[in-house]
Amino acid sequence: MxxxxxxxxxxxxxxxxxxxxxxxxxxxxxxxxxxxxxxxxxxxxxxxxxxxxHTPMDRLAPLLRDEPADDGAVTVTVASAGAAVSRDLAEGVAPRGTVLIPEDLPSAVASRRVPRADHVRIPAGTELAEPVVVDVVGADAAARAAMHLVVEAEPNSRATVLLRHHGRAALTQNVEIVVRDGAALTLVTVQQWDDDAVHASAHAARVDKDAALTHIVVSFGGGLVRVNPSVELAGPGAQGNLYGLSFADAGQHLESQVYLHHKGPHTTGDVLYKGALQGAGARSVWIGDVLIGPDAVGTDSYEANRNLVLTDGARADSVPNLEIETGDIAGAGHASATGRFDDEQLFYLQARGIAEDEARRMVVLGFLTEIVQKIGIAELADELTAAIVAELAEGASA
Known part of the structure; x- marks a missing residue:
């Protein structure tokens, strides 16, 4: 520690x-x-x-107080066929605390205020056909909630975990992820809160030898949502794919600070976050940090962030960072781009008889669908595509 x-x-x-x-x-x-x-x-x-x-601190204030959480502020249910689920993992009992050590005040508050964490364990050698679904529902935006979830994929297991957030709450949250030797885990966290919700979440993961983690952050709802994943590729041959999708409307602040640490040799990393913004005061923040450590020889890593600003009054901040501490790598790079509609794309579609509104919808869907397709859950992909269409329709009518 x-x-x-x-x-x-x-x-x-x-x-x-x-x-x-x-x-x-x-x-x-x-x-x-x-x-x-x-x-x-x-x-x-x-x-x-x-x-x-980059964070509006006044809106985050409820999550900065080191006070007991309100009982029943959120309801957490876990639906699983094949995973072992426990609701009483105490502080200091492994694997809790072996990967996640809080790096900011809300995370430390969540660690202190959750005496018993939820623990989802994928047994060794098991391949789950259906996702494990963790559903978090809040009923009161004024209620302060805290949560700690530990997801453990034992050696050579295969599984997908879907973490969903709905309703109204002020939630500070820790998510701890352990992917052991040879395992492959996909974790998708979806934020579809009501507009007055405030959510600060720290995700910390360790990926061991020849294991793979696909981590996907989807943020559509909530007044202020800040989901920060930190992934350590610890073992030789470890792989980390970190993807994100956001759609910010008027007054929303959607943020992710991503950290990918290549620690073991011959590790590979792919980071791609995409976002769309519309409406006055719509704000997205993405900060990406990749560290290739001194022992991470043979590393291949790339990170990128792309943002599409649909209206005046919206703002996207994008900051990619790359540190390399060894000269023996396969490749590394980073990129960032923020812009408006490509007028040539719109002209091309309109010249073929497609109405302007429909052309805009097609461009945005084409831009964001790349992340939707990486999720691997057909029902959720369809739901998110429909949500994007609804967001665009709401923006067009505003």
Whole structure:
């Protein structure tokens, strides 16, 4: 465990995360970010820190208080055929706490305020034909909720876990993912909250030897949604595919800060997040950090973020970062692009008799469907496609 301690009271000029933490000031790179299970070690963020400067702190305020969660603020149900499910994984009992050490205040609050975590375990050598569905439903936007979920794929297992969020809540959440040797796990987290929901979620994963994790973040609903996945490719031959899809409407803030750490040799990583935005005040934030460590020889890694701004008044922030600590790699790169409709595409479609509204719908669907197709759950893919069409129709009528 990495435990942080308080810095001297006269420490000044440090704007990076947890600036009050000794030994972590100033934080120059993503890999130096301090971590602790104790909320007091972080202090209250001001919004000037590098990991908070794009986030509306006033809207996040309910999740920054180290106070007991409200009973019954969210209801969590798990539907599974073939996975072992436990609802009482205590703090300090493995695998809880072996991968996720909180890196910000909301995550530390969630760790402290959840005495018993949900634990989904895929038995060794098992291949599940149907997804494990974890359904999180909130009924009160003023109620403060905390949640900790541990997903463990034992050696040579195969499974998909679908984590869904609905309703109204202020939820701080930890999701801990362990993919053991030779296992293949897909985890899809879908945020379809009501417009007044606030959700801050930290996902931390470790992928062991010759194992593979596909991690997909889909954010459509919620007033403020911040889902930050951190994935360590720890074992030789480990593979990480990190994908994201978002559609921000007027007043929504949808954010993901992605960290992919190539630690073992001959690991491969693919990061692709796509988003669309429409309406006054629609905001998306994507920060991607890839670290290729000194022992990660033979690494092949690429990260990209693409955003399509559909109306005036919407804003997308995109910050890709890449650190390489070894010269012996197969390849590495990053890219980011944010823009409006391609007028040539629209002209091409309209010249063939397609109405402008329909042409725009086709362009947006073509742009976002690349991520939808990676999900691998046919019913969910159809549902998300319909949701995209509905979002576009609502924007056209606004």
């Amino acid at each position: 990495t435990t942080a301690t308080q810095a001297p009271a006269d420490a000044k000029g440090h704007l990076d995360p947890a600036s009050s933490l000794r030994g972590a000031v100033p934080v120059q790179t993503r890999s130096e970010r301090p971590s602790s299970f104790d909320p007091a070690d972080f202090g209250a963020p001001t919004g000037r820190e590098v990991n908070w400067k």
